[in-house]
Amino acid sequence: MAVLTDDGIVLIDALTSAADAENVLLPGLRDLGADPEKIRYIVVTHGHDDHFGGARYLADRYGARVLMSATDWDLVAGTQPADAPARDLEIADGQRLTLGGTAIQLHHTPGHTPGTVSPIIPVRRGSARHTAMLWGGTNPPTTPTAPRTYLKSIHSFLAQMRRTNADVELSTAPTTMASSVPSSSAAGPTVRPLRARTHADAAVYDGDGLHAAWTPRQPEPGVSVQSLY
Numbered sequence: 001m002a003v004l005t006d007d008g009i010v011l012i013d014a015l016t017s018a019a020d021a022e023n024v025l026l027p028g029l030r031d032l033g034a035d036p037e038k039i040r041y042i043v044v045t046h047g048h049d050d051h052f053g054g055a056r057y058l059a060d061r062y063g064a065r066v067l068m069s070a071t072d073w074d075l076v077a078g079t080q081p082a083d084a085p086a087r088d089l090e091i092a093d094g095q096r097l098t099l100g101g102t103a104i105q106l107h108h109t110p111g112h113t114p115g116t117v118s119p120i121i122p123v124r125r126g127s128a129r130h131t132a133m134l135w136g137g138t139n140p141p142t143t144p145t146a147p148r149t150y151l152k153s154i155h156s157f158l159a160q161m162r163r164t165n166a167d168v169e170l171s172t173a174p175t176t177m178a179s180s181v182p183s184s185s186a187a188g189p190t191v192r193p194l195r196a197r198t199h200a201d202a203a204v205y206d207g208d209g210l211h212a213a214w215t216p217r218q219p220e221p222g223v224s225v226q227s228l229y
């Protein structure tokens, strides 16, 4: 995903590899009329290789700075994947990343990974201004205790969405509208269904297992945040 500002581009995630960055992401930017030379920042929502895989290539080629939570920089360092970006900027909870008058809010939403980050992004369609949210890690964790953390993050992020009147929903896994994990409920949370505002439509249930579903609406054509994948 690319956020096009007056002073350059903020990428949210960077696909799976240098080859993907070169063969998919860069042509996608050019199709939008965006110059890849203007990539300034790459916000990595979490430390899985299908999100940071192209970041090192883009950092090396364009001098882009790479941001990730300290926790997930540690996660990446622990696994030492070959295509990992060099450790760079750390995302603090609630941090604003400002470029060209566009301020992106970055909120810690641990669960999918210990350091998942979810952005809130000002967007516009024509002259109409909107606020987009992006849930940074879709699938809930499978370990016994982490679902509690995931649920807590949903609550905290919903509060941020309400505070900012977020009205555009995006997902890091747009084809994964719903997911479920095998039961870990013996040690898992006991929660009542959570219904967010209708356009947020987030639900977490605890029954035979944990089931979490997001039904994000895609932005209307013309919204200035463009999904490249």
Ligand SMILES: [Zn+2]
Pocket: 046, 048, 112, 137
């Ligand atoms: Zn992931």
